[in-house]
Amino acid sequence: MLLDAPVVPLLPRPLILPPKKSTPPAFYIADAGLKGAGLFAAEDIPTGAVILVDRPIAVVPSNVNAHWKREAFDALLPRISQISRETLLALANCKPLSECPVVEGIALTNATGIYLSAPPSVAPQEYGGVFPLVCRANHSCGLNIAVKWDLPSFSVSMYALRPFRAGEEIYNQYIDVLAPRAERRAHLARYGFVCMCSHCDLPDEEAVTRSDAARAELRDWHQLHPRFLPWSTDMCRADDAIIVSNLRALALIEQEGLHGMRVPFIEEIALSYAVLGDEPRFREWAQQVVDFCAGQDPERATKFAGWIAHPRSYKQWGWRAKQRQLLDKQKEPADVDISIPW
Numbered sequence: 001m002l003l004d005a006p007v008v009p010l011l012p013r014p015l016i017l018p019p020k021k022s023t024p025p026a027f028y029i030a031d032a033g034l035k036g037a038g039l040f041a042a043e044d045i046p047t048g049a050v051i052l053v054d055r056p057i058a059v060v061p062s063n064v065n066a067h068w069k070r071e072a073f074d075a076l077l078p079r080i081s082q083i084s085r086e087t088l089l090a091l092a093n094c095k096p097l098s099e100c101p102v103v104e105g106i107a108l109t110n111a112t113g114i115y116l117s118a119p120p121s122v123a124p125q126e127y128g129g130v131f132p133l134v135c136r137a138n139h140s141c142g143l144n145i146a147v148k149w150d151l152p153s154f155s156v157s158m159y160a161l162r163p164f165r166a167g168e169e170i171y172n173q174y175i176d177v178l179a180p181r182a183e184r185r186a187h188l189a190r191y192g193f194v195c196m197c198s199h200c201d202l203p204d205e206e207a208v209t210r211s212d213a214a215r216a217e218l219r220d221w222h223q224l225h226p227r228f229l230p231w232s233t234d235m236c237r238a239d240d241a242i243i244v245s246n247l248r249a250l251a252l253i254e255q256e257g258l259h260g261m262r263v264p265f266i267e268e269i270a271l272s273y274a275v276l277g278d279e280p281r282f283r284e285w286a287q288q289v290v291d292f293c294a295g296q297d298p299e300r301a302t303k304f305a306g307w308i309a310h311p312r313s314y315k316q317w318g319w320r321a322k323q324r325q326l327l328d329k330q331k332e333p334a335d336v337d338i339s340i341p342w
């Protein structure tokens with residue numbers, strides 16, 4: 001490990017716990033054409049499933065000066081086992097030797113952000129983990145997996161954000177995928193490639209403008225669209241304001257392949273139906289939250305599963321339906337409709 005020396009004694013002990021197992025292996029590594037090697041689904045994988053669990057071969061501190069880093073990289077190879085050395089050296093390197101030595105190039109090509117905290121006094125610090133399996137996933141500007149770091153087991157878990165068919169390539173996300181295509185491409189130049197994923201390789205400028213606009217709208221969503229909490233107690237808003245708005249978000253997410261962004265929108269639709277007291281639709285949408293979060297966010301999945309079992313235990317269950325009935329009873333014939341349609 002290339003851990004900064006002062007941090008090591010502060011790390012919690014015992015640090016290394018057995019990683020969680022994913023059985024049977026749901027992936028394989030194979031040739032991905034011009035992208036080099038890639039990660040592929042070995043079987044059909046459902047949304048929310050753990051695809052793999054991986055431990056770093058090396059951990060690279062960020063924010064150290066280049067001189068220190070180079071010395072540390074030079075010292076790494078003789079200090080790791082032969083199998084780790086072979087695995088590390090087999091990883092991709094997008095940096096020419098004229099720019100930096102091999103191990104540093106491999107770390108710069110592959111390192112993924114992880115957090116190490118050294119209690120009691122040191123706040124979590126960002127490091128780069130070089131992972132033998134996760135690092136084989138190529139980049140796509142669509143989001144079809146999530147990677148979650150777990151410090152106690154010193155491992156990352158990779159989750160499916162949408163169903164995979166056997167043989168389909170599994171992609172990671174190296175950069176902010178809500179940025180416009182030109183910005184994303186400039187960013188990815190640091191990995192030495194022009195992104196030709198299906199979300200970048202578009203037929204014409206019109207398609208690029210449409211995609212950029214969709215991503216910009218998703219990025220600024222909460223400045224542009226109604227929010228769930230104020231809506232839930234504001235009877236001047238249309239009853240379906242959040243549902244209509246979030247269905248639009250889900251359509252944009254589908255269009256751009258940004259599956260990882262779905263949960264908060266699905267969750268708000270489910271809760272909107274709860275506030276409206278619509279039990280069948282609440283169950284349908286809440287079940288989607290449960291399916292999506294079972295692996296990567298079990299707490300949220302359990303909370304929604306509880307509400308599916310007992311919908312009325314949701315504290316605002318049917319609040320708007322009751323208010324609407326009261327308002328209807330008091331309603332005088334009105335000349336104008338004062339509800340705001342957004």
Ligand SMILES: C[S@@+](CC[C@H](N)C(=O)[O-])C[C@H]1O[C@@H](n2cnc3c(N)ncnc32)[C@H](O)[C@@H]1O
Pocket residue numbers: 034035036037038091092093094109110135136137138139140191192193194195196197
């Ligand atoms: C972290 S590695 C990914 C695995 C790598 N393909 C391998 O053979 O081990 C990053 C490198 O993969 C290639 N790569 C990843 N995503 C790509 C994409 N969308 N288009 C082209 N090349 C890509 C680039 O060479 C990049 O520097």
